Amino acid sequence: MAEMNMVEAIRDALDIKMAQDRDVVVFGEDVGYFGGVFRCTAGLQEKYGKDRVFDAPINESGIVGVGIGMATYGLRPCVEVQFADYIYPAYDQIVSEAARLRYRSAGDFTAPITIRTPCGGGIFGGQTHSQSPEALFTHVSGLKTIIPSNPYDAKGLLIAAIEDDDPVVFFEPKRLYNGPFDGHHDRPSKSWAGHPWGDVPQGHYIVPIGKAAIRREGAAVTILAYGTMVYVAEAAVAATGIDAEIIDLRSLVPLDIETIVTSVQKTGRCMIVHEATLTSGFGAELAAQVQERCFYHLEAPIARVTGWDTPYPHAQEWDYFPGPKRVGKVLVAMMEEI
Amino acid sequence: MSEHGPLSFNVPEPMGRPGDEPDFSYLDVPRAGTVRKPPVDVDHQDIRDLARTMIRVLNRDGDAVGEWADPVEDETILHALRSMIRTRAFDERMMTLQRQGKTSFYMKCTGEEAIAIGQQLALAPGDMNFPTYRQQGLLLCQDYPLVDMISQILSNANDPLRGRQLPVMYSSKKHGFFSISGNLGTQYVHAVGWAMASAIKGDTKIATAWIGDGSTAESDFHAALVNASVYKPPVVLNVVNNQWAISSFQGIAGGDSATFAERAHGFGIPSLRVDGNDWIAVYNVSRWAIERARRNLGPTLIEWVTYRVAPHSTSDDPARYRPRKESDAWPLGDPVLRLKNHLIKRGLWSEDRHVQAEAEYAQEVKAATKKAESFGVMGGGSTARDIFDDVYKDMPPHLREQRQKLGV
Ligand SMILES: Cc1ncc(C[n+]2csc(CCOP(=O)(O)OP(=O)(O)O)c2C)c(N)n1
Numbered sequence: 001m002a003e004m005n006m007v008e009a010i011r012d013a014l015d016i017k018m019a020q021d022r023d024v025v026v027f028g029e030d031v032g033y034f035g036g037v038f039r040c041t042a043g044l045q046e047k048y049g050k051d052r053v054f055d056a057p058i059n060e061s062g063i064v065g066v067g068i069g070m071a072t073y074g075l076r077p078c079v080e081v082q083f084a085d086y087i088y089p090a091y092d093q094i095v096s097e098a099a100r101l102r103y104r105s106a107g108d109f110t111a112p113i114t115i116r117t118p119c120g121g122g123i124f125g126g127q128t129h130s131q132s133p134e135a136l137f138t139h140v141s142g143l144k145t146i147i148p149s150n151p152y153d154a155k156g157l158l159i160a161a162i163e164d165d166d167p168v169v170f171f172e173p174k175r176l177y178n179g180p181f182d183g184h185h186d187r188p189s190k191s192w193a194g195h196p197w198g199d200v201p202q203g204h205y206i207v208p209i210g211k212a213a214i215r216r217e218g219a220a221v222t223i224l225a226y227g228t229m230v231y232v233a234e235a236a237v238a239a240t241g242i243d244a245e246i247i248d249l250r251s252l253v254p255l256d257i258e259t260i261v262t263s264v265q266k267t268g269r270c271m272i273v274h275e276a277t278l279t280s281g282f283g284a285e286l287a288a289q290v291q292e293r294c295f296y297h298l299e300a301p302i303a304r305v306t307g308w309d310t311p312y313p314h315a316q317e318w319d320y321f322p323g324p325k326r327v328g329k330v331l332v333a334m335m336e337e338i
Numbered sequence: 339m340s341e342h343g344p345l346s347f348n349v350p351e352p353m354g355r356p357g358d359e360p361d362f363s364y365l366d367v368p369r370a371g372t373v374r375k376p377p378v379d380v381d382h383q384d385i386r387d388l389a390r391t392m393i394r395v396l397n398r399d400g401d402a403v404g405e406w407a408d409p410v411e412d413e414t415i416l417h418a419l420r421s422m423i424r425t426r427a428f429d430e431r432m433m434t435l436q437r438q439g440k441t442s443f444y445m446k447c448t449g450e451e452a453i454a455i456g457q458q459l460a461l462a463p464g465d466m467n468f469p470t471y472r473q474q475g476l477l478l479c480q481d482y483p484l485v486d487m488i489s490q491i492l493s494n495a496n497d498p499l500r501g502r503q504l505p506v507m508y509s510s511k512k513h514g515f516f517s518i519s520g521n522l523g524t525q526y527v528h529a530v531g532w533a534m535a536s537a538i539k540g541d542t543k544i545a546t547a548w549i550g551d552g553s554t555a556e557s558d559f560h561a562a563l564v565n566a567s568v569y570k571p572p573v574v575l576n577v578v579n580n581q582w583a584i585s586s587f588q589g590i591a592g593g594d595s596a597t598f599a600e601r602a603h604g605f606g607i608p609s610l611r612v613d614g615n616d617w618i619a620v621y622n623v624s625r626w627a628i629e630r631a632r633r634n635l636g637p638t639l640i641e642w643v644t645y646r647v648a649p650h651s652t653s654d655d656p657a658r659y660r661p662r663k664e665s666d667a668w669p670l671g672d673p674v675l676r677l678k679n680h681l682i683k684r685g686l687w688s689e690d691r692h693v694q695a696e697a698e699y700a701q702e703v704k705a706a707t708k709k710a711e712s713f714g715v716m717g718g719g720s721t722a723r724d725i726f727d728d729v730y731k732d733m734p735p736h737l738r739e740q741r742q743k744l745g746v
Contacts, residue, residue: 033355034585034659054349055586057555058522086521089557124442124717126504128520279736308740310729314442315493315501315717319744320725326744 004200005192006177009151010040010116013158014078016204018048021076024162026053028063028080028116037082038118038177060090064115068098071111071167078162084119084171085128091136098167099142114161118174119147120228120275121321122181125174126314132227132276132307137169138253138285144209145252147171149230150180150197153250156207164209173227183232183323210254214263218245221269221334224260224286226250229273229322236327242335244271252282260286261293268299269334275321278306300334350589356657360667364594365643367669370397370616371404378630382608389599392643393623394613400679406622412686414459418617419681420695421479422451422674427699428478429648431707432491436652440715441491443505447472449615449647449665450580452673455479456620457546457576460628461514464543468516468529471506472578472646473548480513484703488710495719496710502724523549523556526575530562533571533631544572544631552583554598555591563639567605570636574627575607577639578614580646585659599641607639614642615670617677643670722746 004012017024026041026048032055035042045053056063060081067077081087087094098111121130137145144166148154154172161168175181179191192198215230220242225233226249237244245263249255264270270290272283283304290302305322313320353361373393376385395407429446436444447454454475458467467476477487489496491505499509509517516532519525529547536543549559554577566573577598581588588594602609608630612623620642627638645668649656661667681687713719723746726737733741 029583030585032349037584037653050349050351051347055590057591058552058583058586059555059557061557062555088521089523126443126507126520127502128504278740308725308744309737310725311502313502313725314504315497315720316722316725319722319746 001199001201003193003198004151004155005179005198006148006151006154006172007038007040009155009200010158010172011042011044012200013155013162014041014044015047017078017159017162018044018052020204023075024052025070025075025077026079027056027077029056029058029082031055031080036080038174040116041080060086061093064090064093064098064113067113067115068093068101068111071113072101072109076112076162078114078116081115081117083129084117084133085131087115087117087133090115094137094143094167094169095140099140102166103142110165111167112165114158114168114170116158116170116172118177119171120173120175121312121317122175122185122228124314124317127312130312130317132274134171134252135276135280135282138282142167143253144168145171146209146250147173147227147252148250149173149176149227149248150195151192151200152197153207153213155200156205157209157250159204160206160209163206168209171227175228181228181231182235184235185318207250209251210256212250212256212259213248214245214259215248216244216246218243218267220244220267221271221331222247222260222263222267223271223273224249225273226252227275229275232322232324232327233273235324236331239324240328240331242331244331255289257289257293260290264290264294265297268297270294270298271303271305271330271334273305273322273327275307277309278304279309281306303330303334305330350587350594352587352589352660354661354664356659356661358661360661360664362667362669365669366392368392368394370394371407373404373406375405375626378626378633379635380608382606385608385610386603389603389609389611389641390597392611392613393619394616395619395622396616396676396680400676400683402618402680406619408622408625410618410621415677415681416686417479418455418459418621419674419677419687421455421475422617422677423692423695424699424702425451425455425475425478426674427696427703428474428484431700431703432488433652435491435707440711441493441505442716443652444491445471445506445651446648447474449668449672450578450644451475452617452620452677453576453578453614453642453644456617457574457624460621460624461546464514465546466514466516466529466532466543467546467548468525468532469518469548470522470550470553470578471518472550474506476515477508477510477513482510482513484706485710488707489713492710492713492715493717493720494710494714496713497720500724500727501717501720522553523558526562527558527565529573529575530565530569530571533573534569537571542632544574544628546574546576548576548578550583551577551579551581551588551593551598552586552591554601563602563605563607566637567607572631572634573637574624574631575602575637575639577641578644579641580644582646582650582656582660584650584654597641599639602639607637609639609641611641611643613670614644615673615676617673618680645670
């Protein structure tokens with residue numbers, strides 16, 4: 001075991017896979033010599049050489065497109081898009097090419113590419129360094145979409161993603177790179193040191209894709225969250241004292257619907273928390289699936305607490321995404337429904 | 339068995355990394371005044387060499403020489419020098435502001451001041467720049483209010499953009515400054531479309547597009563070039579080659595294989611490569627390209643060769659990826675010093691006036707900063723109510739409901 005923050009855990013995963021498998025290559029803007037603007041790839045070029053870890057031109061469609069080409073040859077590229085906000089230029093390559101290659105060639109060609117990208121707000125990043133575009137990818141068949149919430153999962157899920165034979169979009173909540181987050185902007189950020197999920201096993205292990213984690217067991221209500229919002233949910237539960245069960249989805253597609261259904265049938269209530277905007281967000285999908293499977297168990301309407309339906313603001317970000325107060329208020333209101 | 343050896347591919351490397359001696363031997367710097375000036379209606383085929391060489395006017399002695407040394411009015415050139423000093427004072431102060439925790443972020447243009455200020459002074463009211471984040475000079479050489487500019491950086495109650503944009507992502511239609519997108523390259527195409535619209539409307543306004551060397555790799559750069567080549571709208575396509583894109587040197591964007599100016603050749607767009615640290619060259623080449631646009635002669639691409647002296651942004655430490663003293667070794671010098679020496683030589687300026695101007699602008703920026711801070715710092719003064727306006731022209735019911743939920 002070793003104390004790691006999420007950046008170190010991601011680097012460790014890449015290091016282990018590169019050492020194990022010569023087919024793993026890593027590239028993206030500034031990831032080579034410099035080791036990435038968030039330092040996730042620091043030291044890898046020195047260790048594995050320039051033909052396996054290198055800087056890419058600022059051209060996201062090129063990064064993903066080149067990665068797809070390599071993957072079809074038989075390599076396992078793990079590319080970085082510097083911010084999730086810059087994944088849009090690559091969207092066509094991800095959606096029209098990576099996602100469908102296996103299907104349209106009847107399995108003749110495949111693109112096992114992993115696309116890592118930092119997402120989410122809370123760091124004063126403004127509109128172009130804060131977005132959570134995961135729903136845009138969950139809507140596309142042929143892709144897997146993953147969002148870890150802690151160093152332990154980040155490492156195990158990233159190794160699983162690189163080993164996966166399908167294209168994976170791997171979102172890294174940048175607010176969690178250095179420590180967990182309690183949703184309050186006026187409190188100093190904590191470090192992962194001493195946190196149970198900052199304690200990361202050395203060497204190779206995987207966290208299976210498609211398996212959610214129950215972060216807190218409870219009987220009164222089920223909260224579905226992922227990434228940063230897991231901590232906001234925890235803080236809201238602590239503040240209200242409501243006996244909620246918190247489920248960290250970890251993987252949105254494939255979704256661990258069984259764990260969700262078992263929990264909601266037990267608690268009779270379901271709340272969904274995400275940072276992305278409400279309308280057509282992943283919460284809508286969750287609500288629909290829970291409703292289909294748990295309707296007769298529900299004692300209150302399913303609630304969604306999310307970012308507002310506006311672009312991401314710079315100065316007002318703490319009013320934009322859900323915090324413990326907003327979540328707590330809805331939790332309390334849900335418990336009052338009969 | 340193949341008769342060939344194993345294949346290889348190339349990952350370009352810069353001339354120097356931390357600990358190395360700076361080395362700019364890849365850069366050919368012709369003597370000032372040696373590159374010819376063609377007529378504005380020249381055929382692009384006849385100036386292909388101008389995309390490879392470098393147009394320079396100011397020589398080592400501070401004289402403006404050669405065919406590109408068209409006379410510039412005293413008033414204009416003095417305004418340019420003052421604006422460059424002012425821009426530097428502004429950058430210094432804003433950097434401090436970020437270090438004091440009063441703003442989240444800042445980006446300097448140190449060493450590149452001549453480019454924005456040279457081109458803006460050659461433009462006419464009504465023309466539209468589609469800038470990136472390193473052209474603060476476009477606003478600072480116009481009458482744009484300093485307090486508003488700093489308020490944007492502070493995201494405070496006086497911020498014209500109501501706290502919504504990252505600091506330095508200004509917007510002012512009135513000053514020909516299109517709202518900046520943080521997504522690199524996207525607006526290069528917009529400039530082409532705007533220029534086409536001006537032509538469709540029978541107007542006389544032209545557009546300018548701005549992009550960095552690194553961002554020329556974006557597909558949108560190529561989309562802009564193909565559209566400019568087909569429709570030949572009145573647009574000036576600027577590439578600011580400051581050698582670095584965060585930690586990646588210009589070779590990672592393909593700059594080692596061909597100059598950025600040469601990329602225009604495949605599109606049949608006339609293209610020039612210019613010393614961007616030479617204000618007179620910037621101004622006169624801009625005038626040439628703008629004249630072409632206004633006379634319906636179509637687009638021009640200009641590569642401005644310069645150096646990013648400052649860190650990429652306040653989140654960056656260039657000592658981690660380039661030789662520490664690299665900016666001192668930059669062969670094209672400091673644009674402010676070069677123009678200053680020229681003006682002193684012409685008897686329009688003096689060392690004393692320079693020192694005085696530096697103090698004056700430092701003072702002006704300081705006072706404006708103080709005033710701006712009175713409206714709030716680091717988002718202070720902006721309100722959560724501002725989140726919901728301007729998403730649509732009229733606020734739809736679901737946003738009204740969400741605003742109520744937030745209780746603002
Ligand atoms: C589409 C997109 N990809 C990546 C980024 C992140 N990014 C911001 S600035 C930058 C470097 C740009 O370099 P260059 O175009 O040379 O301009 P310079 O900063 O040198 O002025 C990068 C990669 C971005 N803003 N947008």
